[in-house]
Amino acid sequence: MRTPCLALLLSLILTATASASPAQPSALDVTIGYLGRDYREPLPVSLVEPAVSDEGVQGARLGLSDNAATGRFLNQTYQLQERITPRNGDVAADAKELLKVTKLIVADLEPEDLLRVADLPEARGAIIINARSSDDDLRGKDCRQNVFHVAPSWAMRADALGQYMAWKRWNHWFLLTGDAKADAQYAQSLKRAAKKFGSLIAEERKIAFDPGNRNSETGHQQIQTQIPMRTQSPPQHDIVFVADTDDSFGDYLLWRTSVPKPVAGTQGLVAVAWSPVYEEYGGIQLQTRFRAKSKRAMTERDYLAWLAVRVFGEALTRSGQTDAAGWRTYIMSKPFQVAGFKGQGLSFRPWDRQLRQPIILTGPRTLVSVSPQEGFLHPTYLTDTLGVDEPETECKLRG
């Protein structure tokens, strides 16, 4: 395993050196595909947040206009072809149609659909960028040659919080896990993070709680009595961790737990690639441009789709290549980096094609911190202290 990997690295280094003179951008007319599906999204917890039906795709559109702005000066033109498969539709059929037009796909898909698309014979040689799912298996045992990930994995999110808790010395966690499949996955990553950064999960408690009538009069009374009951007699803990990916109860924990403690995880202090409150490293400019175009705040899914389209843009303007195979090699090579308003260039990990990136820790209205935290060291990239590093990866693909 080691030798081919080294050989690959070496060949990458050699290629990079050979083409050290700036690659001449080629004249191109490129279509980028956006493939999504009309999933049943969690309902907004509050009427303050309007239900948004164009999440993700609006980010891709802004990314395309950014690419086009550069392309305008280089004789390169860009189009975005959007396909949103209906809830009961056939995502593979839509993918096949899209793959006839382009090999560059931004996937706003859940893991099962993403793998179906990636495994189509038509998708061989494609570059599919996962801009939605945090599923760790997609980066591990289910990794694919043609799938890249700009979305941070559950492991990266959990580690980002784990480092912060280590810094705070909030080492005793009380973990509450919902009953969705992704809840269990995130809980698993949180357990891994606790171990990795010297914390202890004092207790994990499963919670199946759907406050169905939360928006009705007196809905708060049910929640006000239920949450203390579900969290009563807790172990000694510094913080409540919650894994509730579909927003069914997590937002109701703060102010209501039996013992007063802060909350982190999927609600409370969250670990994300983007938040509407983020404004550092020029981020305010992206927020402003997005709002001007879409008339609403930029969500994490919008940001990830924007970033995926920008990855293609960087590959197309800087590689000097004219086909997917050439762009793919460039994206995996050392000189590749994409700027994501995080104060450093972002690049892909060769062992699982995950984009390494700082992770934002934020409450609903203010930024709290950005991980990696000071003092967590790594020989190559500090951002590789977040998530699954090369020695522990279950992904068997290289290069």
Add this chain to the structure above:
Amino acid sequence: MLKLSTRMLITSLMLSAAPSAFADRIFVSNERDNTVTVIDSDTLKVIKTIPTGKRPRGLALTPDYKELIICIGDDSRLDVIDTEKLEVTKSFAASGPDPELLAISHKGDRIYVANEDDGLVTVMDRATGNAITEIPVGVEPEGMAVSPDDSLVVNTSEQTSMAHFIDAKSNKVLANILVDTRPREATFTKDGKEVWVSAEVGGTVAVIDTKTYEIKKKLSFDVPGVRPELMQPIGIRFTLDGKTAFVALGPSNRVAVIDAATHEVKSYILVGQRPWHLELKPDGTKMYVANGMTNDITVIDIASLKAEKSVPVGRLPWGVAVKPSGK
């Protein structure tokens, strides 16, 4: 070390509090305080703090030194400070939205403004403050520079990662040169033969030939023990003889000193936290560096290449301009 020098500075200030009549005046824009700090270059004492509009960033003195013009991003205008009265005497509303950085022609007749939110360079007539034209460039325009003979204007666009070369006569774009990620500042060499463009995230400075538009060289920065991603070049200034360049390196808290001919980095000077923009004292003996995170400026002695002093200013200092004495 910085703490110590601040204490020394405060002592020295108490000893020599009288402002000198023959000193230069250092102007620093404070992005978060909505002010410009004025400092006496001899005593290094703050003479005055001038209120401006919201989010002052890029600033430049007119060639006659009578006016200091400042980009007021959140009010979408330029404020003009009378450098004798030390107050805002007028504003130019025709700057276009969200001005970030500006350059003034050496003849003093034109102001070029980078409009960050709109992908435009606005060309203004200095006498009237009216906009002459708008030039579409890449996304998030930032750096602005005018060649020594006023014939060429260069703008950088952060998101598009380009240096745009504009003919000053026709206001037409002559060339668009792809540089590394997030270009911030463009600075002409004294002879006008090169323009140096810093790329913040790319971590490089591109040296571009102003005749052929070719990138002759890409400089990169390396300090043992400092993470490479912290080497983020922003502001660039040359010494009076043009032989040495100073490049502020943002979160690495350093300023690089570069031989302008060989492009070799001669040394790295530790300054305050997150230095962005910098300016040379008109007599060429000092460099003043604005440190965004420590809310101060560092005075570098050009002869010894040593950081001599730090002077507290307002919050989030962004840029520096220096008016020579007797002007």
